[in-house]
Amino acid sequence: MPSIKEYNSKIKSLKNTQKITKTMKMVSASKLRKANEAQSNAKSYAKHITDLISRVTAQLTKDDHPLLKTHKENNKALILVFTSDRGLCGAFNHNAHKQVLSWIERNQGQYDQIDVSCCGKKGYAFFQRRLPIKNHYENLNNEPSFESAVRIGGDLAEHFILGEYHEIYLVYNQFFSPLLQKSIFEKILPIDPAVLIRRDLRDDTKENITKNEYGYIFEPNQKVLLNYLIPHFLYFKVYFAMLENWAGEHGARMTSMDNATKNAVDLIQKNTLLRNRARQAAITTELTEIVAGAEALK
Amino acid sequence: MANLHLSIITPNGKVFDESVESVSVPGEEGSVGILANHAPFVTTLKDGTIEVRQNQSMERFNIKSGILEVDVGSEVLILVDQAIKVDKTR
Numbered sequence: 203m204p205s206i207k208e209y210n211s212k213i214k215s216l217k218n219t220q221k222i223t224k225t226m227k228m229v230s231a232s233k234l235r236k237a238n239e240a241q242s243n244a245k246s247y248a249k250h251i252t253d254l255i256s257r258v259t260a261q262l263t264k265d266d267h268p269l270l271k272t273h274k275e276n277n278k279a280l281i282l283v284f285t286s287d288r289g290l291c292g293a294f295n296h297n298a299h300k301q302v303l304s305w306i307e308r309n310q311g312q313y314d315q316i317d318v319s320c321c322g323k324k325g326y327a328f329f330q331r332r333l334p335i336k337n338h339y340e341n342l343n344n345e346p347s348f349e350s351a352v353r354i355g356g357d358l359a360e361h362f363i364l365g366e367y368h369e370i371y372l373v374y375n376q377f378f379s380p381l382l383q384k385s386i387f388e389k390i391l392p393i394d395p396a397v398l399i400r401r402d403l404r405d406d407t408k409e410n411i412t413k414n415e416y417g418y419i420f421e422p423n424q425k426v427l428l429n430y431l432i433p434h435f436l437y438f439k440v441y442f443a444m445l446e447n448w449a450g451e452h453g454a455r456m457t458s459m460d461n462a463t464k465n466a467v468d469l470i471q472k473n474t475l476l477r478n479r480a481r482q483a484a485i486t487t488e489l490t491e492i493v494a495g496a497e498a499l500k
Numbered sequence: 501m502a503n504l505h506l507s508i509i510t511p512n513g514k515v516f517d518e519s520v521e522s523v524s525v526p527g528e529e530g531s532v533g534i535l536a537n538h539a540p541f542v543t544t545l546k547d548g549t550i551e552v553r554q555n556q557s558m559e560r561f562n563i564k565s566g567i568l569e570v571d572v573g574s575e576v577l578i579l580v581d582q583a584i585k586v587d588k589t590r
């Protein structure tokens with residue numbers, strides 16, 4: 203049986219662990235709030251950019267922009283994986299990795315080459331030894347900015363237009379609640395023209411006619427406007443994935459740290475009980491010894 | 501005088517959303533000034549400064565490339581990557 207002293211040091215270290223996990227939970231909670239705020243701020247931009255595309259053009263075809271065009275061959279794919287930079291967030295990163303590996307297993311026959319780009323250290327560490335890495339974007343996960351999304355999106359667009367890859371996919375964790383994140387596997391390039399035009403405007407031909415009657419003036423012309431809007435739609439998609447991933451990371455960390463704190467509390471309780479029992483046993487032994495000694499003197 | 505309703509939106513949220521008298525922006529093909537009842541109009545914007553006039557005061561925003569839309573009913577929408585309000589005191 204361990205001595206009282208051993209129990210004491212064990213309890214002390216457990217208390218320290220509990221302090222750390224509790225703090226980490228609180229830090230994540232405040233970061234999660236920030237991330238949620240950024241998400242809701244981003245929503246109005248998302249709505250307006252698709253509205254605007256629908257207004258600039260009523261009908262988009264695959265030939266309107268290089269990012270919409272499907273390549274003739276289709277055997278090189280790039281997967282952009284969003285993960286966190288740090289661990290201690292439960293199965294968060296593992297889910298994204300699993301998603302990628304299972305997709306590759308299912309579609310291996312279709313592609314000659316499947317590469318991975320990583321955003322986040324954890325994903326990089328995982329895929330480094332498994333798959334060819336195209337790009338690794340570092341230090342972007344703490345408060346993602348639109349600027350970095352433009353950088354990543356610009357790279358993706360370039361790879362796609364130059365024909366280095368024929369299809370580009372995004373993998374990230376979508377945030378539903380601190381308890382639930384779902385990893386999403388999504389094709390972003392080529393962009394499907396159907397998602398760019400809002401359905402309510404597209405289906406309702408009457409609305410389109412009235413819109414056209416007003417006769418929008420385009421300066422310099424429709425093509426230049428689309429050249430601005432369509433890449434921005436892509437950048438925004440990347441930005442949105444970054445935000446979702448950011449929120450998801452902190453949600454996941456919050457839950458796992460909450461669990462860790464609970465476990466630490468349980469362990470402290472259990473060990474305190476054992477320590478008290480050990481102390482009691484020591485006292486009892488001592489008493490018996492004294493009583494036995496007194497008996498012997500009689 | 502009739503007013504315009506101007507909203508400036510970045511991916512980080514709404515920067516400006518108020519009723520104004522006029523707004524002037526750095527359009528792709530030169531500076532553009534917009535008053536109420538402007539015809540429906542869409543243009544891309546260059547890096548530069550947006551000037552918003554409102555009750556004899558003026559506000560400035562430095563922007564990084566964007567797009568402007570004037571809709572019927574004097575609704576003006578500006579989508580930009582980044583907009584920073586210029587401090588008057590400086």
